[in-house]
Amino acid sequence: MRLRRHFHSEEQTGIDLAPMLDFVMNLLIFFIITAVFSKELSLAVNRPGASTGQSAGSDTGSIAVAIRADGEVWVDQRTVDIRAVRANIERLHAIKPEWGVMVIADEAADAGVLVTVVDQIKQGGVDNITFGTASLKK
Amino acid sequence: MLSKRHVAAEEEIGIDLAPMLDFVLNLLIFFIITTSFVREPGITVAKAQAETAGALENANILIAIRGNGEIWMDRHQVDIREVRAIVERLHIERPDDMVVVVADKTAKTGILGKVMDEVKAGGIKDVAIGAAGPAGK
Numbered sequence: 001m002r003l004r005r006h007f008h009s010e011e012q013t014g015i016d017l018a019p020m021l022d023f024v025m026n027l028l029i030f031f032i033i034t035a036v037f038s039k040e041l042s043l044a045v046n047r048p049g050a051s052t053g054q055s056a057g058s059d060t061g062s063i064a065v066a067i068r069a070d071g072e073v074w075v076d077q078r079t080v081d082i083r084a085v086r087a088n089i090e091r092l093h094a095i096k097p098e099w100g101v102m103v104i105a106d107e108a109a110d111a112g113v114l115v116t117v118v119d120q121i122k123q124g125g126v127d128n129i130t131f132g133t134a135s136l137k138k
Numbered sequence: 139m140l141s142k143r144h145v146a147a148e149e150e151i152g153i154d155l156a157p158m159l160d161f162v163l164n165l166l167i168f169f170i171i172t173t174s175f176v177r178e179p180g181i182t183v184a185k186a187q188a189e190t191a192g193a194l195e196n197a198n199i200l201i202a203i204r205g206n207g208e209i210w211m212d213r214h215q216v217d218i219r220e221v222r223a224i225v226e227r228l229h230i231e232r233p234d235d236m237v238v239v240v241a242d243k244t245a246k247t248g249i250l251g252k253v254m255d256e257v258k259a260g261g262i263k264d265v266a267i268g269a270a271g272p273a274g275k
Contacts, residue, residue: 017155024162031169036176039193040200042238042266047254067247107248111203111241112186114250115269119188131267133251 043118045103045131062102063092063126065117068136069108073117085117089124100128106136174198177228180213183242188269197266198235199228201253205244209253218252225260240268 065085066074073080075088089101101121105114114131121129179202201221202210209216211224228235237257241250254265 017159021155021159021162024159024166028162028166028169031166031173034175035169035173036178040176040197040238040240040268041188041191041193041271042197042268043188043191044194044264044266047251047258047265105247105251107246107251109247110243111245111247111250111267112243114247115186115188115241115243115267118267119190119269122188122190131251131254133248 043115043122044127045118045129048102048130048132060098060100061096062100062130063089063096065089065101065103065121066136067103067105067109067113067117069106071110071113073113082113082116082120085120086124089121089126093125099126100130101126102130102132104132104134104136107133108135176200177212179210179240181210183240183245185240185268185270186243187272189272191269191271194236194238194264194266196234196236196264197238198232199225199237199262200268201237201239201257203239203241203245203249203253205242207246207249209249218249218256221253221256222260225257225262229261235262236264236266237262238266238268 064074064076068074071082073082073085075085076092080088093099103114103117103121118129118131175198177199179200181202181204183202183204200211204210209218209221211221216224225237239250239253239257250267257265
């Protein structure tokens with residue numbers, strides 16, 4: 001009987017974990033709800049010297065790609081099909097490996113065309129892409 | 139004596155919560171570590187597809203541009219002139235965050251360029267254009 005009573009009193013000294021569990025559970029539910037697992041996919045591009053409007057890199061040149069308001073794409077002063085941008089960039093990149101690409105889009109051109117062109121340029125092997133906007137004239 | 143023994147028996151019946159607490163704490167730590175607190179724009183836009191689009195670390199501030207030129211960030215529609223101030227504030231709060239500008243396919247590049255300039259003026263140099271993955275992910 002004495003031994004039993006001793007065991008009983010030891011149990012009484014233990015902390016009741018139920019309230020702590022409630023608290024931790026609530027924290028857990030909060031973090032599960034706020035957790036966002038979807039990563040936003042994106043394409044990294046540079047902007048030219050922004051407000052000052054200076055051209056990117058004066059010592060090295062860049063391959064010029066223009067997008068007109070109607071979605072027409074020009075690479076190296078020639079109009080090309082949007083699917084042919086990759087091949088053109090590959091060719092020019094082979095000639096000038098250290099050059100980046102300067103994409104100049106008309107302000108009224110669709111962003112969808114821009115993303116497709118940037119994607120094609122990246123597929124063509126150039127990662128240094130600068131994106132500028134202008135109002136291109138006929 | 140009889141009543142005391144009764145109390146002891148009742149205590150024996152209760153489940154030991156310590157292992158459960160351990161388990162829940164581990165789950166909690168996992169979720170705290172993986173949470174990134176992305177600033178969602180609050181709207182969904184039709185993104186253009188790109189094969190080379192990749193997930194960037196710290197891409198936590200999203201700015202959406204709708205086809206009609208509306209700019210959304212942090213669940214509110216904002217004016218182009220407000221973008222800079224908001225970006226400045228968010229940049230001070232968490233300096234490592236970078237910005238992804240998610241433009242609708244039909245949005246104009248002029249607005250996209252202006253938003254990117256405002257973000258840069260707000261102090262965040264890493265700006266990327268949002269795109270959908272190859273299989274429309």
